[in-house]
Amino acid sequence: MSGILAGISDARLYSACVVVVLYLTTCAYFLWPRRRPAIVVSGNNHATLIAFASQTGFAADLANRTAQSLQAAGAPVMLASLQNIDERILREAKSALFVVSTTGEGDAPDPAAGFVRNVLDSSVPLKELSYGVLALGDREYDNYCAFGHRLDQWLRHQGATALFDVIEVDNGDEGALRHWQHQLSVLSNSPDLPDWEAPRYERWRLTAREHVNPGSAGDACFHIELRPQADASASWEAGDIAEIDPRNSTWDTRLESLPHREYSIASLPTDGAIHLLVRQMRRPDGEPGLGSGWLTAGAKIGEDIAVRVRSNPNFHAPETNVPLILIGNGTGIAGLRALIKMRIAGGRHRNWLIFGERNVAHDRFYGEELEQWRARGQLERIDLMFSRDQPERRYVQHRVRECADELRRWIAEGAAIYVCGSLQGMAPAVDAALSEALGADTLEELAIAGRYRRDVY
Structure with missing residues (x-):
């Protein structure tokens, strides 16, 4: 037992040292009086870029906490202000997390003005980059989180892959920040990362x-x-x-x-x-x-x-009676089930479910309920994919490609697409399949219009 306790103590001491070093490095970064290069906190070519644009210091603080969390999970990071980010850094990065505020009439914070002029107004091929955006704002202003969304749209247009939808933070909302921390734990494969602030249960x-x-x-x-x-x-x-x-x-x-x-x-x-x-x-x-x-x-x-x-407003059902395409795998059926139930309760029956699991004999979650909804005309179409029921593996993304013509018809009729399930594997594969089926520009337009939404983990 004493050996175990000693091991735990050593591990905690190491983690504490890492956090202290990161904190001191970040303090030196902010206090150093002249223009600074990007700070490599722990380094190799696979470091996650954590870039921030801060007007009052809040975004910088959250970026610092983000770096600390990833480092505590053993992930190398590069922490930098957007003012020190250029095209080369973006092209070389494989993964990036952006923590950005909005100021004025939807503008970037003052320190990021050079980035907007030199990078955001240009074209940079970023097909190798996966990224996430934490957008800080205040709903009392008309252009809520506008710079975060502008950055997200620009990254999509350069070919970068969004790991998850933009996470909006309304005036420091604790729930949104915990959701960001949850995504950090998924990305680092470290479910035991401590909460920055514990929720009140x-x-x-x-x-x-x-x-x-x-x-x-x-x-x-x-x-x-x-x-x-x-x-x-x-x-x-x-x-x-x-x-x-x-x-x-x-x-x-x-x-x-x-x-x-x-x-x-x-x-x-x-x-x-x-x-x-x-x-x-x-x-x-x-x-x-x-x-x-x-x-x-x-x-x-x-x-x-x-x-x-x-509350997860980005994944709430469409307010208008538009067709809804629901795509997911595994336990992601849970979030889709609630959406279908809400649609049915509102008399909105143009619903199409594309869902994947392993074996039809064992993994047909809520199968009887889904069949009842289809028989009553409340679920217009169901496409189920079971990856292990044939020699070749078949997943939901394969069905998306096969249904390309029908998907285009539904989108032309105003449909929205909601995706729920695995961040690793399913979500990027479905995103690529939808891009092929609908066209990258169309998918980008759907995301901007709020007609393509994802809750992935």
Whole structure:
């Protein structure tokens, strides 16, 4: 036991040293009086570029925290102000995270004026770059997060691949910042990265749990139902996220606060409960993951679960009665299910689901419900892909390409596209397939118009 504790202590000391060095380096960067080159915090050719544009210092602080989180996960980073970013740096980068504010009438912060003039107004081939954008703003202003969206549109137009949709932060919104941290944990494959600020939870009760894919070649998946206590808020919309606190997990013996886990909500408030579809993740040593292990095996029926609902407006259903194309894989069906339920409740039946999993015999999540909706005309079309049911692997992106003509027809009729599921693998593959089917310019226009939205993790 003493050896284990010593190992943990050494690991914590190392992490603390890394954070201190990064903090001091960043302080030196901001305080140094003359023009500075980009700062390589920890270096090799695969470092993630973290670029910021800050008017008041808030974006710079968040960029610094972002760098600290990735470094704590062992990822090399390059931290720099946009004023020090040129075409060469962008062309050489393979991955980049941008933390940018908006000022004035939708303008870039003053230090980024040179970047706008010298880079953003030019053409730079960036097909090798994957990126994410954290856009800071205030909804009280007309041009909310305008510079962040302008940067995102420019990157798309240069051929760069968006890892996820722009994350908007309204006046320092804590929920949006936690979502950014969640994406950092996914990108670094480090689910235990500590939250910058812990969410304030409410107590919900675990009332149902069902293993929905026994015999599957994949990890076990469970349908989970959580009901609010009398004093808990039970309001959410289709597309919103349940944040779960795993600190009461029986799988974990550590005392410090643990990072929250995020799950797409698969139900509506009229169902009386939050429904989740949770895959039981496994650690390298075979132990269940903290959050998924607690929900799928550790907690007993009737036990309290710490929950907070986070609004996810970028994935809320279209406000108008337009056709909706829903694409996803795995547990991503949860977020799509809630959207379909909301559409049906509103009498909007032009819905098309393209969904993929492993085997039809084991992994047809909510299959009976989907068939009932199709039989009633509430789900106009369903295309299901099961990758292991034939010698060659077939995924949702293959079906997207095969349905190109029909996709173009739906888009011409005003359809929106919503994608939910894996950030690694599915999301970029579907993005590429949609770009081929619809054309890169059309897909970019759909994204700008809010008709192409993604909730990927």
